[in-house]
Amino acid sequence: MHYTDIAPAQLLKIKTLGQLNAAGYEPRSVKEELRANLIKKLSSGEDVFPGIYGYEETVIPDLQRAILSRHHINLLGLRGQAKTRIARLMVDLLDEYVPVVAGSELNDDPMQPLSRYALDQIAHHGDETPVGWLPRAERYTEKLATPDVSVADLIGDADPIKAATLKLPYSDERVIHFGLIPRAHRGIFVINELPDLQARIQVSLFNILQEGDIQIRGFKIRLPLDIQFVFTANPEDYTNRGSIVTPLKDRIDSQIITHYPKSLEVGKRITKQEARITDAQKDRVLGHELIHDLVEQIAFEARESEYVDAKSGVSARLTISAYESVISAAERRVLLNGEAKTHVRITDFLAAVPSVTGKVELVYEGEQEGAGGVAYRLMGKAIRTQFVHYFPDPDKFKKQKDKDPYKKVTEWFSDGHTLDILNDASDADYKRELNQVPGLSEVVNKFQPTPKKEAEHLFWMEFCLHGLAEYSLISRNRLTAGLQFKDLLSSMFSGGGFSLSEEDEDDEDEDRF
Structure with missing residues (x-):
């Protein structure tokens, strides 16, 4: 039995490297992990990206193919197209828990340790090396690319304070303070708005994407990091002539267009x-x-x-x-x-x-x-x-006045009547105002005859007036506290919809839209 088949409650009882070996633990990369869990979900018919709508035949199939191909991914699209939400949902494709060397800042796999700390722990304790369990929620790291992001933020740098505290020379790798990317080892790392990173910062990602390792200052260390990268970018910036370094673009395996x-x-x-x-x-x-x-x-x-x-x-x-x-x-x-x-x-x-x-x-x-x-x-x-999805197109009756269903309504306004719909009018006042327009209720009864409540009937009556205003059969003007409907011709002569004199503005603050 593989360790992933063990119930989480039992899994968390494994506390040492020896117990982990006995449970049948076999290391696998984060991309293999994502791939294996995606295969399970697809085979069982489970919704892999719940809450993402409109991408069922476009983005999601492309994304699934990229995961099955073990690709680093760039989600390319305009703002508000669920790019970050998709990246966050990928966390659900990770195993519920993975074992780590307890206390390791790089989430070291007990079978494949990277950091000096983890190597020392295993060399000293052997099968009694303490093992912790990292939940999937803590294996997701997200960074918004801004111009002030430095290589030290993402990759790491020598820490003089650590060197002084531990009384170590600068040549000792233990003085390294690891950045966000090394700390995301065995997880998903997301960089939002990738082109906003300065060019020199983008260059620092080359080795990580291609060889999976990092280099910090002059230290002779190689850390083969295991990370699933997901980037997001705007098409306007993501061009060879824009803000993206072309070799970095070449190293991102799958580019998925959102919409x-x-x-x-x-x-x-x-x-x-x-x-x-x-x-x-x-x-x-x-x-x-x-x-x-x-x-x-x-x-x-x-x-x-x-x-x-x-x-x-x-x-x-x-x-x-x-x-x-x-x-x-x-x-x-x-x-x-x-x-x-x-x-x-x-x-x-x-x-x-x-x-x-x-x-x-x-x-x-x-x-x-x-x-x-x-x-x-x-x-x-x-x-x-x-x-026009709910009422007849008024333009059809311009040459057929006798068949115009809105004739009675528009004639009432032509006779000089006005109708004020105030923003904060009570339901009673709202009803009284709309019911004074002859023929309006009849139009609604004819074309929207199924309202279950009076309030819904009044809603359709108001919508009808707005529709007639949009088709220039009546005028709609903005008041300080609401709207006014009146005859279009009288509105034009009185200045509604055009520049107003200061006198008119003080009196009514009215402009047609």
Whole structure:
């Protein structure tokens, strides 16, 4: 029986090198360990990378092939594409525990010791050498590449304090203070944003990747380290003309390209999993699937927008933060109005602008438009895109006015009426405002006839108004405390949507988006 077949409780009772030998322990490299455990999981049909969605037919198969090939891996992709999360999940492919020489700072294998400490321990104690057990969680090391990272940080250096304390000459290898990489021996070492490392630091990785050993200063030591390297990088930097040293790039065995969700459903699944919504928020705010669609659509619109820098990407964190803000906006309204519950609204969706502005990198045209203006445009486009999935396309009725289902609604606004939807309006005020628009409820009944609750019916009514505004049938203007809908023509003549006089700004702070 191999030692890995022994139950963890019994395994931890092994305390000496002699007992470890008797248990049938055979050393194997970390790459062989990852490979063997991956084979077990694949053979049993187990999900190898749980919680990673949208990569089932692209990234994950490539990653599994790289692990089976015992390759060092580079995950190449834009921000927010789960690169670091994938690397962290690789820990689950390690054995639950591995034996180490007790007290060793390099996690020395008792059968294949590297450090002077471990060699001395085994030479002195023999089969009675104390053995400890290292859990898989402690075999993962992660380092964010920054310009201030030094060779000493990663590899190691002579430590004058250690030399003085132990009264050793600098020629003695025991004065070495090992860096992060040697301490990750027999584990997984991740370097995030590899191109951000200075060129001389990248050069220091050559030997480790190719021969698996390190050299520190002038010491005549060779440490054949056993490490699974995983790197992450951005495509913009990871080029021969960019910030990557080409020989280092050549030494990384597998380069795996990550990507953003290719469908709305995958994006929604990720957002629902990652959004931090408390049970209290779930009790206070009744959500709606359309809100998930709208939030996710923002990211899809941003990735296609002429205002957003495509090279920087649009992280999945945008949709996660935006959805959290939507729920919090509704929760705040409940708390202010002293109500027990509320249904999420489209105004809550539009209140998530601060979660969008910091998540997109703008090109010159976007900077001229302003971060807030770009965010509103993206949200408006999301509403426009989703609107035709639930209601008829208004453009189809431009030449068929008699068949226009929105005619009664738009005529009411044409007669000079306005409708204010305030951010913090109570449910009663919200209902009263929407119900004063003739024909609006009938449109919802005709095209979305299945709402189970009145609040959901009102939600569709508000969404219909926003959709009509996006198709320029009515005007939607921003107020200090909410939104105002009115006739498009009167809005243009009154200055809505254009530069306002100081008098108007002081009076209403209104601008159309």
